[in-house]
Amino acid sequence: MPTPPLLALHGVCKRFGVVEVLTDIELEIRAGEVVALLGDNGAGKSTLVKAISGVTPADRGVIRWEGRTVHIKRPHDARDLGIATVYQDLALCGNLDVVGNVYLGREIRRFGFLDEVEMERRTRHLLEGLTRSIPDLRAPVVSLSSGQRQTVAIARSLLGDPRLLLLDEPTAALGFDQTTEVLDLVDQFRDRGLGVLLISHNMGDVKALADRAAVLRLGRNNGFFNVSTASQEQIISSVTGATENVPRRMAHREAGW
Amino acid sequence: MVKGMRNMADDTQPEPAAPTAKTRQPHRGQAVTRAVQGWGAVVRRKVRAGELGSLPVVLVLVTVWIIFQALNENFLSPRNLSNLSVDIVGTGLIAVGIVFVLLLGELDLSVGSISGLAAAVFAVLNVNNGVPEWLALIVAVLAGTAAGTVQGYSFARTRVPAFVVTLAGLLTWNGFMLSILGTSGTINLDENGLVAKLTSYYFTHDGVAYGVAAGAAGVVFLVSHQDRRRRKAVGMPHRSLRGIAARSGALAVIALAAAYVLNRFQGLPLALLLFLVLVAGLDVVLRRTHYGRQVYALGGGVEAARRASLSVTRVRTAVLAVSGTMAAVGGLFLASRITSVSQNSGSGILLLNAIAAAVIGGASLFGGRGSPWNAVLGILIIQSIASGMSITDTPTAVQFIITGGVLFAAVVIDSLSRRSHEAHGRA
Numbered sequence: 001m002p003t004p005p006l007l008a009l010h011g012v013c014k015r016f017g018v019v020e021v022l023t024d025i026e027l028e029i030r031a032g033e034v035v036a037l038l039g040d041n042g043a044g045k046s047t048l049v050k051a052i053s054g055v056t057p058a059d060r061g062v063i064r065w066e067g068r069t070v071h072i073k074r075p076h077d078a079r080d081l082g083i084a085t086v087y088q089d090l091a092l093c094g095n096l097d098v099v100g101n102v103y104l105g106r107e108i109r110r111f112g113f114l115d116e117v118e119m120e121r122r123t124r125h126l127l128e129g130l131t132r133s134i135p136d137l138r139a140p141v142v143s144l145s146s147g148q149r150q151t152v153a154i155a156r157s158l159l160g161d162p163r164l165l166l167l168d169e170p171t172a173a174l175g176f177d178q179t180t181e182v183l184d185l186v187d188q189f190r191d192r193g194l195g196v197l198l199i200s201h202n203m204g205d206v207k208a209l210a211d212r213a214a215v216l217r218l219g220r221n222n223g224f225f226n227v228s229t230a231s232q233e234q235i236i237s238s239v240t241g242a243t244e245n246v247p248r249r250m251a252h253r254e255a256g257w
Numbered sequence: 258m259v260k261g262m263r264n265m266a267d268d269t270q271p272e273p274a275a276p277t278a279k280t281r282q283p284h285r286g287q288a289v290t291r292a293v294q295g296w297g298a299v300v301r302r303k304v305r306a307g308e309l310g311s312l313p314v315v316l317v318l319v320t321v322w323i324i325f326q327a328l329n330e331n332f333l334s335p336r337n338l339s340n341l342s343v344d345i346v347g348t349g350l351i352a353v354g355i356v357f358v359l360l361l362g363e364l365d366l367s368v369g370s371i372s373g374l375a376a377a378v379f380a381v382l383n384v385n386n387g388v389p390e391w392l393a394l395i396v397a398v399l400a401g402t403a404a405g406t407v408q409g410y411s412f413a414r415t416r417v418p419a420f421v422v423t424l425a426g427l428l429t430w431n432g433f434m435l436s437i438l439g440t441s442g443t444i445n446l447d448e449n450g451l452v453a454k455l456t457s458y459y460f461t462h463d464g465v466a467y468g469v470a471a472g473a474a475g476v477v478f479l480v481s482h483q484d485r486r487r488r489k490a491v492g493m494p495h496r497s498l499r500g501i502a503a504r505s506g507a508l509a510v511i512a513l514a515a516a517y518v519l520n521r522f523q524g525l526p527l528a529l530l531l532f533l534v535l536v537a538g539l540d541v542v543l544r545r546t547h548y549g550r551q552v553y554a555l556g557g558g559v560e561a562a563r564r565a566s567l568s569v570t571r572v573r574t575a576v577l578a579v580s581g582t583m584a585a586v587g588g589l590f591l592a593s594r595i596t597s598v599s600q601n602s603g604s605g606i607l608l609l610n611a612i613a614a615a616v617i618g619g620a621s622l623f624g625g626r627g628s629p630w631n632a633v634l635g636i637l638i639i640q641s642i643a644s645g646m647s648i649t650d651t652p653t654a655v656q657f658i659i660t661g662g663v664l665f666a667a668v669v670i671d672s673l674s675r676r677s678h679e680a681h682g683r684a
């Protein structure tokens with residue numbers, strides 16, 4: 001029997017008021033695999049990420065973790081499973097310093113008090129594995145550049161050895177060097193056996209990095225692609241809606257998976 | 258290494274000047290000029306980044322003191338300063354609670370009423386019903402905690418802004434107080450009782466004030482030294498021993514000078530000691546505990562805190578519970594100062610002074626930035642102005658206008674420093 005995927009979504013729906021933002025979403029992510037999640041602005045990518053991470057739980061649908069049905073109702077549930085998220089807006093506390101943000105909600109204590117020394121030491125160690133330009137660990141996060149903030153958010157997500165990483169447009173605000181740095185990291189995560197869901201608008205990065213791509217369009221699945229075999233044009237036309245919904249999706253599922 | 262150095266507001270060694278001094282052997286005067294320039298650069302950077310900390314507030318306080326001393330030489334007399342140190346305690350404790358609420362970016366308008374309610378609960382239980390003082394005191398404080406908790410929970414659950422919930426509280430608790438006091442009007446407290454002693458007891462032995470001053474500086478030194486040792490052991494950036502010594506030494510000098518002045522009147526006031534111990538304790542709670550970290554996190558971004566699995570409802574409730582508790586404690590000190598409780602307890606300018614103290618002292622109205630020590634500085638400024646005005650026979654009207662001006666300046670500084678914080682990417 002093949003091992004079940006790390007995460008599998010079946011028929012996930014989410015509505016805000018009367019607007020159905022996600023409709024019957026299917027998605028599978030395996031360990032050691034990078035899945036690109038593609039779609040136009042407003043397609044529902046971030047909403048899907050937040051449904052998986054428990055920030056705005058799904059209304060309907062089944063979520064399976066290693067084949068087991070799980071209920072993710074709040075961020076805590078996702079964290080306990082080993083799902084870590086880098087949100088599009090990063091979700092950092094601007095007034096806290098780097099160490100405070102990395103360890104927020106998971107502080108190390110010593111005699112009941114925060115162990116700042118140990119947290120700072122581990123934060124430095126963590127950041128050294130991520131970037132060459134380590135920010136001032138005691139500066140409030142508002143005073144950092146957007147690239148440094150991105151690094152802090154990624155460092156934060158890696159705490160506690162997650163098994164699945166959700167990265168919502170992690171390179172959107174970055175320059176060339178930092179983008180390369182982040183993409184190299186994603187490569188490393190895959191090699192370490194993590195599952196990665198990567199949202200990006202850069203087709204070149206997706207082609208270079210992802211194993212598979214899932215396309216969302218207007219809150220529905222609009223195709224699954226094996227990145228090594230599908231052409232860039234095929235994927236782009238699926239994103240823009242030049243190719244339509246259901247039949248292609250089934251066809252590609254069989255071909256690509 | 259240098260890049261990772263901690264930001265030290267009191268950094269004694271100007272880093273920028275150091276490399277030049279090493280590479281060449283400059284003329285001595287030149288080196289001094291460089292050092293001064295380097296120091297100036299550090300200060301300029303910190304001013305621009307809004308990182309000056311409490312320095313501007315301290316300067317305001319010093320200015321106020323100089324002005325009033327010039328107007329009346331009794332202002333800085335041991336008697337007046339000693340009285341000042343007791344007068345700040347009641348309102349100061351309430352302001353400490355306000356700092357907690359400000360850290361969330363919210364306001365608590367009920368603290369005046371809660372302080373009056375607590376005083377009334379104590380007076381009615383103890384004086385009218387013969388309940389032992391210690392028990393009445395505990396019940397009074399818990400009444401404040403309960404009132405704060407109710408408000409906090411309502412605020413957290415309904416998401417109505419705290420200032421609205423506590424505005425309702427202001428009226429409600431005031432009504433409770435009036436109904437508890439009934440027709441009795443003013444209740445006089447036992448002049449020799451526990452609560453009266455809170456503000457009338459002085460440690461007349463000189464050794465106590467000096468001991469406390471030296472002890473406090475010693476503790477600060479030991480804690481920083483311990484921190485330095487641990488950092489050094491794992492090869493992390495740490496403060497220099499000289500820096501730590503200078504810092505603790507400066508604290509010792511200030512504390513011992515204060516002790517000297519207090520000893521020249523009646524010694525260390527119990528009220529001041531309790532106030533400082535409480536403030537120091539709450540400062541540690543905020544900076545060094547999981548609870549405190551959650552409070553700051555909520556002030557920095559509720560959504561970020563929520564996504565980090567923090568219990569927003571619980572923290573919000575707990576913060577208003579703290580401010581209710583501190584209001585009650587402050588109310589008891591205020592009652593102690595006049596040894597009576599009346600229908601006017603906790604009314605009038607008290608609420609505004611408590612909020613103004615927190616803000617003038619440097620707690621941000623926008624949440625996420627502030628410390629209980631801000632309340633101490635702020636109430637010192639407000640009470641100094643009040644005391645100086647009364648010593649120089651200036652009408653209350655002028656006192657209000659001046660305090661208002663200081664408050665306005667504080668709010669503007671807060672707003673500007675927040676903006677520069679955001680604009681200042683220090684990459």
Ligand SMILES: Nc1ncnc2c1ncn2[C@@H]1O[C@H](COP(=O)(O)OP(=O)(O)O)[C@@H](O)[C@H]1O
Nearest residue numbers: 016019021039040041042043044045046047048
């Ligand atoms: N909290 C919300 N309330 C109402 N509508 C929302 C909310 N969050 C997202 N939406 C809507 O859902 C749609 C998808 O948004 P989003 O998931 O952010 O898209 P993407 O990340 O793919 O650009 C958009 O039309 C957006 O307006």
Ligand SMILES: [Mg+2]
Nearest residue numbers: 045046047088
């Ligand atoms: Mg998005």
